[in-house]
Amino acid sequence: MATQGESTHSCWSCGAMRAAHFCEACGKVQPPAPADYFAFFGLPRKLNLDVAALEKDFYELSRKLHPDLNARTDKREQEWSLEQSSLLNDAYRTLKDPIRRTQYLLQLEGVELEEQSKAATEKARATGEAKKQIVPPDLLEEVFDLNMQLEELRMHKKMGEDDPALIEEIGRQKLELEEKRQALLNELQADWKTWDGLIGREQAGQLVSEDERKQARDKMVDLLNRRNYIRNLVRDVNEALEN
């Protein structure tokens, strides 16, 4: 896919110019082109990205696209700079965060998590075979057990009872969860590398099979699913311990 920066759009104001967000010749803000967030920043769909450079780009573009800056110019340009600014904010917020960036890429690549789950249930219904759970059973067990303990802790607190042993046990599990969360982030970086490798090969004009892409995507889907549980657990544990 060609990145937005390379595509040609003519400037509405001076005509026949190569520009993405602004006309390169006269600097006027262009109407937002249908672009994904990577393309908005002129980036390839790679996941390992230079966040500092992205931030720099963001601030520069926000300045240039700021609606107030264009307040006295053409009415169309005002509207476009407003639209472009809001697109810019969304794009930046999504891309700077490692998890949201990954989720967004998967979405761009056509991964529909819920659809996958529903399709698997329908298949199980049709064939009578057991549906393979997306999340490993031992993680589900862990989530369930810890939730039971948290419920117990909340009950104790409600009754005004003290249960130091339970609090200590939950605190210990909290540390484990945080380690797991960190481990997942490290694992995610490895998955990014695999994905970026595929994109790099494509950019170099090499053939990448759909199978390879799917494998790389599935690994990230699997990881994000596990991460959802860990994130919720960390949140619930913190809540239960604090209140």
Added chain:
Amino acid sequence: MSYSDKVIDHYNNPRNVGSMDKSSADVGTGLVGAPECGDVMKLQIKVNPATNVIEEAKFKTFGCGSAIASSSLATEWVKGKTVDEALSIKNMDIVKELSLPPVKIHCSVLAEDAIRAAIGDWKKKQESAKPVAVEAR
């Protein structure tokens, strides 16, 4: 988004909350999760070995109101049904009964998964129990 009256009723008065002995031969346990929202649902059934009728069902769900209502309803529906009848319950039946909005359809999928997983677990136990019974004779 607001919950339907039926969801609120199941949420406030969940039916059949609890657990049964996982290791019992006539109890099937299904533990399933919806990764989209991090919900986890456990559904257990107790099956009469002579009739294959589900005599008791229990659940425990950690999740949103719709997930709790879906599993509560699932336990009500499977009770009194044979195992094969229970397998015919579809997630869209639950969606209709509870008037779940599109964003909560995955909760009903989870409940159907839980029924299937519990029955699957029970069936596995029956199969592995057979050879032992033959040997005992």
